[in-house]
Amino acid sequence: MNFVFDLDGTICFQGNPVSSNILNCLHSLEQDVIFASARPIRDMLPVLHKRFHTYTLIGGNGSLIYKNRKSVHAHTFTNEQLGIIFKLIHRHQATFLIDSDWDYAYTGPVDHPIVKNVDRGNLAQKLTVNQLTQVVKILIVIMNDYTALLKELEVLDVTIHKHHNEQIIDISPRGIDKWSALKKLGIAENNYIAFGNDANDITMFKHAAHSVMIGNHKELAYYADEKIDCEEQVIINKIRTLAKGDSIF
Structure with a gap:
């Protein structure tokens, strides 16, 4: 049985790296561990100790897959899709964070909360959109009418x-989510335990053998098999209990 963990709000908090206590717990598991985040790979690495690299x-909500320190898959938008999205961005005077498989373009405020988690490891380059060779994820940061842009x-x-x-609006290519990436890795339905905390974990929860929601999220709660508090020791205890396989299977 595989274990799949979201990062932010699930096992790492307020932009800080995953704690040594949680990492030691994960390192001790006999089961395979996979990390699946909305962050691109370059922003996942700084919150994980090097022994986990x-x-x-799984990065970019499923658009990126990285194994053994190498990028093995990147699912990109088509040029036609990008053209339409950029027209909407311009019409709504929106600012954005756009990710390629490694580098990025950002036009939002320098003091926006999202900036503190962008390329903290100084692993990438900040480029213009035209300099990005491919685009895997678009995050609309500020816009003049959230509801209208979302509808379009x-x-x-x-x-x-x-x-x-x-x-904030998070956009990926059609059919790309954390479950699509797990399938690409050969992970079968009902063959993993999922931990998450947000709406982008829904597809991952739907196909899990067991799913654990950290904290409370109204949309995700419907698909969660159980909910636990956002406390380090509570999370560690739950991981250890499920790893023993004597509580739900």
Whole structure:
């Protein structure tokens, strides 16, 4: 049985690296561990100790796969899709964070909370959109009308993750999510245990043998088999209990 962990809000918090206590717990597991995040790979690496950089990482909500310190898959937008999205961005005077498989373009405020998690390891380059060779994920940071832009994006052939509280729109190519990446890795339905905390974990929860929601999220709660508090020791205890396989299977 595989274990699949989201990062932010699930096992790492407030932009800080995953704690040594949680990492030691994960390192002790006999089961395979996979990390699956909305972050691109370059932003996942700084919150994981180097001994975990050989683990399988799913980034960009499923658009990127990284194994044994190498990129093995990147699912990109088509030029036609990008043209339509950029027209909408311009019409709504939106600012954005756009990721390629490694580098990025950012036009939002320098003091926006999202900036603190972008390329903290200084592993990439900040480029213009035209300099990016491919685009795997688009995050609309600020726009003049969140509801109107969201409505126009939702009719496009793309996957959208909505963050209503932050008024942020997260866009990926159609059919790309954490479950699609797990399938690409050969992970079968009902053959993994998932830990997550947000709407972008829904597809991962739907196909898991067991799913654990950290904290509370109204949309995700419907698909969670159980909910636990966002406390380090509680999370560690739950991982250890499920690893023993004597509580749910």
